[in-house]
Amino acid sequence: MKELILAHDIGTTGNKATLYDPEGELLASSFSPYPTYYPEVNWAEQNPEDWWVAVCSSTVELLKRAKISPDKIACISFSGQMMGCLPVDKKGIPLRRAIIWADQRGENQARIFRDKIEEKEVYRITGHRISSTYSACKIMWVRENEPDVFKNTFKILHAKDYIIFKLTGKMLTDYSDASGMNLFDLKRKTWSEAILKATKIPQEILPEPHSSLEVAGELTFRSAKEMKLLPGIPVVIGGGDGPCASVGAGVVDEGDCYNYLGSSSWIAITSREPVYDTNMRTFTFHHVAPDKFMPAGTMQTAGGSYQWLKENICKLETKIAKEVDIDPYKILDLKVNSSSPGSNNLLFLPYLMGERSPHWNPKARGAFIGLTITHKREDIIRSVLEGVAFNLKIILDILKRQVPLGHEMRVIGGLARSLTFCQILSDVYNKKISRPHLVEEATSLGAAITGGVAVGVFKNLGVAKELVKLKVTNEPRPECREKYDNLYRVFKKAYSALSPIYEELADIR
Template sequence: MGKYILAHDLGTSGNKATLFSATGEMIGSSISSYDTHYFNEKWAEQNPEDWWNAVCTSTKQLIEQLGISSEDIQVVSFSGQMMGCLCVDQQGVPLRDSIIWADQRAQKQVEDLEQYLTQEEFYRIVGHRNTASYGIQKLMWIRDNEPEIYEKTYKTLNAKDYIVFKLTNSFYTDYSDGNGMGCFDLENLQWSDRIIKSSGIDPDKLPELKPSTFVAGKVTEEAAKATGLSPSTQVVIGAGDGVTASIGAGSVSEGKTYCSLGTSAWVTTTSKKPIFDPEMRTVTWAHAIPGYYAPNGTMQYAGGAFNWMKETICTSEKVEAERSGNSIYDLINEQIERTPAGSNGLLFLPYLLGERAPRWDSYSKGTYVGITSETTRSEMLRSVLEGVTFNLAIILEVLQKHIDIEEMVIIGGGAKSEVWRQIIADVFALPVKAPKLLDEAGSMGAAIIGGVGVGIYEDFEVVERFITINQSQVNNSDNLELYEKSKRRFDDFYFALRPVFEKHQLEGGAY
């Protein structure tokens, strides 16, 4: 029998188990969902036992569905949600639910760190801003508010790290998830003594750092019974989901760049050095590939803005889709495609949930600018896609100041839209490519990391076996100048409106 690689992708809504052959073929997948508990406005937690149960369920289902022998799975590897905080005791038993990436409760702890390090100093060490999203601030919150939990804490883990422990009884994290802890020295790939000292956190509560390809061990007898895996299967620790997606999208050498279009969206490249933007608009992750980094900018609401448009403006398309059996997305995209580039001067600022990169602005709101008596409904639809793309283009321009980027790979649900891909090609002024499997980059990346880790593959260039490019588009030269002017107007309007949004938010006013 051939060798198989099992990849687990632990997301926010569930775990996906995907099996790949050594030749790069996706054999099958199985999904098991779990809940997120949102409360107290800014709090978000998950039960780590739900992660484990999902891994066990999806693994067993996959093996049964495909009719394979567990002995033929040579390695299991992981992609996982990042920037969490799970406290476990010395036996690996969770002491409380995990505080996940979406949780924003640790604002005071951010301020406490700022007494010792400026935002610029923190950014130059970690490659990220000091915000409540990261793990060290969440651990500080636990220390300050749940001291009995903190005292019992042996290690602090992320989602994939906990599953690796359940499979091997070993406590490790990789450099990318270490980076997401917010106390990581990016250039030296080690915990930052300065940030840890400033935080007052006991450094022994942090797991040992290892490369993403590190083999943590083999599946224990107990874990084999729970999952259906073989005790001979090796466990590679993998990486955080943003980094595994980079590998699965082919961003494995300098300048290879991709854009992920989901509810949120990001542009990520690969470089030999971190990119430190003077305005701190982008971040840099530790790459899973030794000697490389993954500079990135993530916007808050991209496909989310499209979905808002679909649900609020496109009610007639919804009725027509139900009546005719056609896809509502096709009906919307047909209208957008018939609308001239630039939407007749109408602009949409896509800040329905504030913004991360490149604005780092929690005050701004979604806004149409330039509506006239001649504005059409189809122009309002097209301007949403253009506005999201203008925002992503600013991220791209920051990266292009440091690295040559020749083309863009597009993944995620938004990449299914041909008209959106063409808008991206025109606004970015780059050729655009979309792979056949738009939603498997994280799983592919984890599988490749696992394969390299146990010697199935010599290096990460093997990704070429996994990726099949399904669509390619080049930019329309007639639209380049128009979109260049539109991008500048987009920036001008944002900066003009930013103080207005901030003033009203601070005054508690309505918009």
């Protein structure tokens, strides 16, 4: 019986192939890395052929590890990195390397974009402010700087869409990936005529958007041979990595929310309507569910701040961890627990790479505030995690003013493994924090559930509530409430007070 689901998560560092059964159990996984190229400052590119090689090799390895026959696979589904730009010709051959989400070369194009159309209008239509990180500015950059490439462009594809083309011969995308292009009308589920006119991007080079729950086509004989699979397997469109992670965290009903905790971090909710912030501090993607949306806010350096601390301030702890062969973050967590909530009134502003939500200020910088001779190493370490939590709380507060949220916040991502940090989040948010059993595979699980719904293995996306098993729960401690509320108020004032300083620092050469 065909009941196993093969899910691919085409990420920034590589492709993860995973195999799930109808109970949502992870049977096996395999990871194939690929490089990112940085030709110039703020440029980031990948070779789409590397994606394809990684998908094929990880599939072959996965089947070996799982020790299952290919005839057990019910479908292939995808999640993938978003906001990219891969121009291909009529035969689907890439015309250049893919410009990926991290690329910000299109700053000049973003300025032109803003001159042609009111930014608030773009925000209302697409759910996003104008930014060089989205696909529109990257397409404009190609048109203006590589005219021969643009002239021969038949379609602009995202990472998962290119792989789907390789598997089926179909060029299309889904609503969630389309919603990360600064070109998509969220409510109408179509490309915005007003924005296409303003950017002069022809609609014919954009792939036709579909529901994530649709089958794109069947696996061709040629691709099946390369992947050691059987031809004819249904290939499901799937969705962008963030929206798929939402499903993998069991966040599928209105008001459900989750917090991704990795190098960067975001808080996302499920809603029936886009959420608009008057100051455009948050944004809205389309959900994997065809009738829902995923309002969110992303900060730049969450786990990245903790990593910076480990590598630059906590070298001794890192050295000891290496000597005794344990995770250095476990030692840091012990240090955190030896300091008191509030870090003895020491604040950390986690703006080590500027900031997206809530400030959208690339000139913002990190800072320790309130440092005295009485502070200890443990206070400094704890203040970093608390600073990340305070910044995320600003995003949470913006979202909950628009949509009633439940009392529970689910956490996924590598930093969610830290029970210490989960407790800090619970205290700062004043919410129950629940950690699913698959914190680092939530994205691939979401892609698998999406695929399973598309081919009838699952009835609907609501099955995520049953399949996502909660492993650990943290409850807010009443005795920490007053301390954290007072420090949170000061934390918000600290950014405002330092904003002029950031400007002055940026002007010093």
